[in-house]
Amino acid sequence: MDLQPSGRPKEELLYLETDKIYFTIKGKNRNCEIDDKDVDGRGYSISYEEKGVNLIVYTKKAYFFEYENYELLIEKKDKDIDLSFYHENKDIRNKITKNRSGSLSGIVTFKGEIGYSDLVIKVNGKDHFIIQVEVFPAKIDYRKDYIAIRSDVNEEIYNLAFDFLKRTYSLGGLSKHKGDSLSEYYSILNYIFEKLKKALKTITTMPHHLLVNERKVVSYHKLKNATSETIKWLEKRPEKLVKKKDKFLPVEALEVRKKVTLDTNENRFLKFIVKSILFKLKELRKRYFKLERIEDSSFISRLEGFAKTMNKYLTSTFLKDVGQYHFRENLSMVFKMAVGYNDVYKYYLMLQKGLTLNGELFRLNIKDLPLLYEYWCFIKINGILRKNYNLISNDTVKVKNNGIFVALKKGVESKVVYENPENGERFVLSYNSKMPSETVGQKPDNVLAIDKIGEKATYNYIFDAKYKLDGASKGSSYEKHNKTPGPKEEDINTMHRYRDAIVHNNEETGRYEKIVSGAFVLFPYEDEEEYCEHPLYKSIDTVNIGGIPFLPRATKLMEEFLREIIGE
Template sequence: MDSQPSGRSKEELLCFETDKIYFTIKGKNRNSEIDEKDTNSRGYLISYSEEKITGMEKAYFFEYENYELIIEKKDRDIDLSFHHENKDIRNKITKNRSGSLSGIITFKGEIGYSDLVIRINGRDYLIVTVEVFPTKIDYRKDYTAIRNDVNEEIYNLAFDFLKRTYSLSGLTKHKGDSLSEYYSILNYIFEKLKKALKVIIAMPHHSLINEGQIVPYHKLKNVTSETIKWLEKRPEKLVKKKDKFLPVEAMQISKKITLDTNENRFLKFIIKSILFKLKELKKSYLKLGRTPDSSVISKLEGFTRTMNNYLTSTFLKNVGEYEFRENSSMVFKMAVGYKEVYKYYLMLQKGLTLKGQLFKLNIKELPLLYEYWCFIKINALLRKHYNLISNDTVKVNNNGIFVYLKKGKESKVVYENPENGERFVLSYNSKMPSQTVGQKPDNVLHIDKIGEKATYNYIFDAKYKLDRAIKGSSYEKHNKTPGPKEEDINTMHKYRDAIVRKNEKTGRYEKIIAGAFVLFPYGDEEEYSEHPLYKSIENVGIGGIPFLPRGTELMEGLLKEYV
C-alpha cells in the first residue's frame, strides 16, 4: 500500500455504514476552501443501495491529493471488490486477509464527478459519487468557462469546414451519429437554436408568386402573356363586337407574397427531424432497464413541446413538405436566423468525433484540458482580427467530422493580416529544430514579416501550475504575488537555447526563438502586471502570462504587439 505523505494530518473526511459494510475516506481536511455558494452538492452522492446509511458528514475532495480509502465488511461470508473506471485508481485498492479493502488513491487532475463502486459477490452494491474540485482555478467559473470555450470553438471550427463542403441535399440524407451524441449536441445548442428560430418567426423568408384568377372582362385590369396564352386555348371566350374580338372573361394574373418557399419547407423538415430523433431518444432511454432520471425525461419532453409549437403555432403550419434539391440555398448561408439554424442542423446531422479523445463532452483531465484550451483560445483571439486561411485540425471521413487535436500530434492554423497581407501560423505540438534533441513546445506562433528574410517564432507553453507565493517562501520574497513556477520559466530559457537552425551560408547554428512565455492559470491580471516575471517579457523576451477565460487582456495585448 502507498504511504501517506509525511507532514500532513489525516482526518476521516467521509465515514458511514450500512448493514453490510463500513466505508471510510481519510485525508487532509480542506472543506474550508470551498465556498458553499459555489456548490450545489455535498461533495458526494450515494446510490444503488436500498439499505439504511448512517454516519455521513459533509466532505469535499480535491485534485492531486492523496486519500486513504477503507472498506470493511461486517459479514465474513460476503466477497467485497472495488471498481473505478480509472485503472490507476482501481489497482490501488487491494484486499487484506480479512477480505476488507484499502488503499491510497489520488484523482490527479480529473475534475468533476467520479464513481467509487463497491461490489458484493461480483454485483454492484453501492456507488459513492464524489465531486473533485480544482485547486488552481475557480471550479464554477473558470472550469465551466474553459469547457464552454473548448466546445464553442470546436463547433465553430467544424461548422466553418462544413459550410464550405456540403450542400443542403447532401446532409439531409445522412442519418447522423449515435442518439447519445445527438442528445448531447442538441442539449448544448438548444437555447441558441430557439433564439435563431425566434428571429425567423419574426422575419420569415418570403417570395412573390403569380396567382391566376378568372374574371369578367370589365374587371380585367392588365393583360399579360399568361392572359393571351389562356385565351388562345379558349377561343370560345371571345365574342365579336363591331370590328373587335373581346373576351367574355379572361385570366387575371396578380403578384402575391407567399411564405411557402422551399427554404421554409426545409426549415419545417429540420424541426420534424429533430422531433423524430427526440421520440427515438425517449424510447431508447426508457428501454435502458434502469430507473429513469426525471430531469432527463422532463428535458426531452420540454424539447418536444417547444419544437411542436413551432410547427403548430407559427407560419410553418401552412408550409408544405420539403423536396430535396441539388442546389443549395443562399438563404441558409446568409440570412439572419436561417444561417444559424443551418449551422446547428449540420452539427446534429454530422456530429463531431474527436479522434483519440472524448473531447467535446467529457474531458476531465484538467492539465490536458487547459493545454487544449490555450491553443483554442489563442486561435479565437487571432480570428477576431485576422483572416483564417487554412486549418488542418478539422477533417472528414465517412463516419463524420473529426477534430484532430491530440497531445503529441501536430496541428496548424494559418492566418493572414488583411492590412498588409502578412501570413502567420499558429502550430500545436510542432517539432522544432535542434542540434541535439528535438523540442515540442505546446504552441508556437510563426510570423513571416514582409521585407524580412527571418521568421519570428514565439512560444506559448501551457502549464497548469501556479506558485501561490506563500508567505515566507523564496518565491514570495522575490516576486511578492502569485505567478508561474520558476522551473517553468527556466524551461522557456532552455527552449530558446535548444531550438536552433543551421545557417547554410556560415555553417553556424542560430537561435530562432524571439520569445518564450509560460501560460498559467491565474485571474488577477491587474495584480500580475506588476510581477517581475511579466516585466521580464519586455526586458528579455521570456516570462509568464496569466491566461483564463476571465483574464485574456494581457495575452491579447501581446499578440497585437507581435503580429
C-alpha cells in the same frame, strides 16, 4: 535536533463503521477552502450494495482535492471476514494492500482526476457499500472555472466542426451522407434546439425578401402606372384599343407594380428545413411507441414540445405563405452570411450529417484536469482567433465513416490556418508541433507562426499550457521576488530553453539561428489586474518571455496580446 513538522497534520476526514468493518480516510483538512454555496452536499455520498447494512457515519463533511495524499484504512471486526477494495483507476486500486491481520490500508492520490470517484468496499467478494467522493481542483474554482472549461471545449469543438461542414459539403452532397440513427438525430437536436429557436426567431423578425414585379391586366380606369411594358403589351394587342374622338384609348392594359415578397427560394428552403425536422420528430415518436417499453413521460413531453415549436413556425409565421422548395445546385449567399439564416443552415448540416464527434478528446477521462486544461488552451485560442480572423483550413476535424472525427490528441500535431482580413497575412496555430533543433527535439503545446508580408522570416510564438501555479506562500523565495501568485519559475526556465534550443540552419550564412520570437507560459489564475504588476508579466515587454494567466474568466490579457503580435 528533530526537524519541526511542516504543513498541516493529517486528520480523520471521514470515519464510519458497519456491523462488519471500520472505514477511515485521513488527510489534510482543507474544508475551510470550500465555499458551501459552490458545492453539492457533504463532499461524499454512500450507497448500500449489501442488504441490511447497519451504517454509522461520524463525519458531517469531507472535501477532497487533487494531488493530495489520503490514507485509507479498512479494518474488519471479524477475523473470518475477507476484505477487498476496488477503484476503476488501477493506480489507486493497487495502492491499497492487505496486512497480516487481513485489514486494508494504503496512501492514494486522485492526481488531476476532478469530479466524482467511487471507492468500493467488498466483504467476502461482494460489494458491501460504495463511497462516492467528490474531488475538487486546488488551483481553479470548481464551479466557475472547471465547468466552464469543459463547456468551452464542447462548444469550440462543435464550432470547428460546423466550420468544417460548411466548407466541405454542398447541400447536394449532404443528401448522400445523412445520419441513420434517429436516437443520434434526437441527441443532436436536443443539444442545439434552443440555439435553433433563437435563430428562427431572428429570421421571423427580419425575414429575407425580394422586390418583384407583379403583372396584372386591369381596366383602363384602374390603371395607375403605365410603363414601357404596358406600351409593348398594347402594341401586340391593337384590338384592346378603341377610338374615342381623336384618341385611341385602351379598354384594358397591363399594369406592372413593384411588390415585396417573402416567397423567396431561401425562405422556401427554410420551410423545407423546418418540415424535415418535424417529419423526423414524428418518425421518432412513432418508432418509440413501437418499442412497447415503459413510457418515459419526460422524453415524450420534450419530443412533443419540439414538434409543437416547429409546427408553430410553419403555421403562425410568414412561412405559411411560402411555396415549395426546388433544389438548386448552388446555395444562396443568404444562408452563408445573413443573420439567423447562417445559424439555421449550420444546425441543419449538423442534423443531416449526423454529427458524431469521436476522437481522443472524447475518449479522454474528462476528469484528467491537466490534460483537459492543455486541450482547452489550444481550443480557446482558436475561439479567440475565430472572432477576428478568417478560418482558412483546419485539420483538427476530419470526416470518417462513423461521423466527424476530432483529431486532437496529445503528442500528435494539429494545425489551424487563419487569414487577417485587413492585409491578407496568414498565420498558423499548431498544437504539439515538432520544432527544429540540433540536439533534443522540442514539442511545445501551442505555436503561433505568423508570416508577415514582405518578410522572409516567420515569427514563432510559443504558448505552453501548464496547469501549475505558485501561490507565493508567505516567506517563500517566490513571494520575496514576485510578491503575488504566478507561473512556476521552472516553467519560465523551460521557455528560455525553447528559445535557445529551437533553431534552424540558415543556408545563406551557414549558421544556426533562433526562430522563436517569444515563449510564454499559460497558467490557471483569475486575477488579471493584480498579475499585471507581476515581474513575470512585465518580462514579456523586455525579453519576450513570461507568463499569461488563462482561464474562462481570465482571457482579456491573452486576447490583447494576440491582437498585438498579429497586428504589429
